Amino acid sequence: MKNKFKIGNTAVKAGDLILTEEPFAYVLSSKENGNRCDNCLKQCKVLKCSVCQFVHYCGRTCQRDAWNDHKWECSNLKRVAPKVVPDAARMLAKIIHRIQRGDGGTVKAFYNDTSFRMWKDLMSHYTDLKADKKRMDHFTSLCVVLFEFLKDISMPNTVELMGLYGRMVINSFTILDIDMNSIGTGVYLASSIIDHSCNPNAVATFDGKTINIRVTKDMPCLDWKKIRISYIDMMKTPIERQTELQQNYYFLCMCDRCMDENHLKYVHSAKCLNSKCNNPVNIPWKENLVLVKKPERKIEKTIENGICDEKATTINGENTNDIAKDSVQKCEINNDIGLEKVENVGANKNGEYGEKITNGIDKMENKVQDKGICCEECNTEYTEKHVEVFVKTMEFSELHLQNMKETSVAYVDICKYCLERQEGVLHPLNVMYAQTLDNAFDALIQVQLWETARGYAEKLIPCFRFYYGNVHPLVGLLHLKYGKILLYKMCLQEAFSQFQQAEKILKITHGERHPLYREHLLPLISQTILESE
Structure with a gap:
């Protein structure tokens, strides 16, 4: 071979x-x-x-x-x-x-x-x-x-x-x-x-x-x-990624990204009512909503010299804090202490399992004061009406995104209507807003509505970078597609900037000899330079 x-x-x-x-x-x-x-x-x-x-x-x-x-x-x-x-x-x-x-x-x-x-x-x-x-x-x-x-x-x-x-x-x-x-x-x-x-x-x-x-x-x-x-698409909530990996590869992912509390704050968040504040606001919108499965540790209390000392339970002679740092270490939790054994990740297609976790799950905690739900950053208060609008928007978005999954084509009118309802209600990094933008952008390219696609691409770039990271083939492709739209509209300086961003990423993910880089990107850069002269 x-x-x-x-x-x-x-x-x-x-x-x-x-x-x-x-x-x-x-x-x-x-x-x-x-x-x-x-x-x-x-x-x-x-x-x-x-x-x-x-x-x-x-x-x-x-x-x-x-x-x-x-x-x-x-x-x-x-x-x-x-x-x-x-x-x-x-x-x-x-x-x-x-x-x-x-x-x-x-x-x-x-x-x-x-x-x-x-x-x-x-x-x-x-x-x-x-x-x-x-x-x-x-x-x-x-x-x-x-x-x-x-x-x-x-x-x-x-x-x-x-x-x-x-x-x-x-x-x-x-x-x-x-x-x-x-x-x-x-x-x-x-x-x-x-x-x-x-x-x-x-x-x-x-x-x-x-x-x-x-x-x-x-x-x-x-x-x-x-x-x-990554075995799967990343533009999902941690629980959706964990579920997909369990169903297809039979392991539970607990990588740093899935356990990142800061990342979790954004995936189902509302946009702050204060236009000058970009902080995500978490509002309960579904009963028993779970965004991630997380490990649970048993704390053991010991008394020495009259002083109570809390220590992380040791498993097979190893401290759980040490085990948690190494996802490939193997351990077991005794069911007698009331913890249910579940397979973890660090795990892979080859069936190698690491740390065990409980079935314990985290629900998003929301900043709720006596006067209601508030933004943690600027303390802007949400009325019952604001909460109701957010809940209905999330439910509406979830329904239509599910319907789009079951069709081979995302319909432009449906995407545009969803985005109109989401605008100003969902946070710009909310996963449902990002998925709707992604579907809308692809649909608009198919029907060649370049001007509208241009506006959506600008909003989609921070979503892609948030969910996929700064160096990912899909991020590079998005910059490339956006650049082509700008070149077609003769916005040459902006197009060149997008092609430069695409080049920086695709040189890493694909290499300079790949057809995408050599036969598609470089000729577009050359064309943009010639058009600018």
């Missing part, structure tokens, strides 16, 4: 490429069928395979490169036509074929000089899968498809097949195009070593089917145990 990695434990700087890897198995999304080459995933004019009439290639070179992987699949696709094999079933079929007939069981994907990952090293979370009704229903449906699709291959037994399925769903990466849209799915053995954090220090980007891992923060040495990427 072709993969390249940074050698040694030397210091790494933001933007350094630490791993490049080709997929162990991958599949182009069926929604991209006919638009992209099934081998290199390039979007271009493509031609159908003359036999199966299903897969497409950009030319003879890609067709030859893909033949060893496609020849067994070709006749099967032709036989089941006009039925379309689901992406997950096709992916699992490719894995089964590679394991049984190819080199899948012996492939070593190195991520440093001496360390590598093989297919058997990937965790399947077999026990978790068996207890997951949704995943088991999916697995059962895939089995039905596979038994019809793979009649020329001896199928593994159910236990083995579930193990293959588990490794696939837990360790798959979503392959993204230059606009960060999903175009396929791939399993990358070496890259699967990387754990999750909501405050990552690395990022995975794609050039076709090739994955590139770059660090986004300076580090004194390259330690793979400390490299973190």
Whole structure:
């Protein structure tokens, strides 16, 4: 397997490429069928395979490169036509074929000089899968498809097949195009070593089917145990991120970002009524609202020389304060003391769990005085009417955001109406306001309403930086898109400023050789400079 990695434990700087890897198995999304080459995933004019009439290639070179992987699949696709094999079933079929007939069981994907990952090293979370009704229903449906699709291959037994399925769903990466849209799915053995954090220090980007891992923060040495990427979208509340990670990867995230009290103040906050104050105001708007699951510590009181001393409980001989500092340390809490054991993070796709927590949950505390709810910064008071408006706006926003998730397109009119109701009521960093802005901006670009999109982009930038951090591919792309709108409107100085911001970020997240940087961003910068002369 072709993969390249940074050698040694030397210091790494933001933007350094630490791993490049080709997929162990991958599949182009069926929604991209006919638009992209099934081998290199390039979007271009493509031609159908003359036999199966299903897969497409950009030319003879890609067709030859893909033949060893496609020849067994070709006749099967032709036989089941006009039925379309689901992406997950096709992916699992490719894995089964590679394991049984190819080199899948012996492939070593190195991520440093001496360390590598093989297919058997990937965790399947077999026990978790068996207890997951949704995943088991999916697995059962895939089995039905596979038994019809793979009649020329001896199928593994159910236990083995579930193990293959588990490794696939837990360790798959979503392959993204230059606009960060999903175009396929791939399993990358070496890259699967990387754990999750909501405050990552690395990022995975794609050039076709090739994955590139770059660090986004300076580090004194390259330690793979400390490299973190985000498995999920970050523009969510901590509890939403924790829930998604538990459902998909079977661990509870308690990274610094999830536990950040300052960050938590903003996610469901109201805008202060004082126009000169930017402080978030937290108003109860839903019964039993939970924004994050947090650890709970048992305090042990001891009396020595008549003095009561409170100490953090030690677990397995270690102080919980020390354990809390190291998310990969393992410990247990005795159920006899009334604490329920729950798996934590520091945990990863490979099933390594760290600190245990209780089921205790935090509810947002609000500054409530005798006279009512007030801003903690300027003491501006909220009347019952103000509270009622905020509650209804949050409920309205939650409903429409949920409806948008269930459609493939965010409707411009709905987004604009939501934003009109949210303006001046929700804090500019409120997650529902940010999500609505994001949906509205994308919808406006699709219908080419540039002037309105321009105004939304200006408001969206601080939201992206708050939720994704200052160095993230989506932040760089937002600056790039905003710059293109400004260039189209001939606001050249402002456009150049946005392109500079995009360049600063994309040079780190994608590198100077990536097509997004080399073929898209640099020509726009050159065009802006020429237009300005």
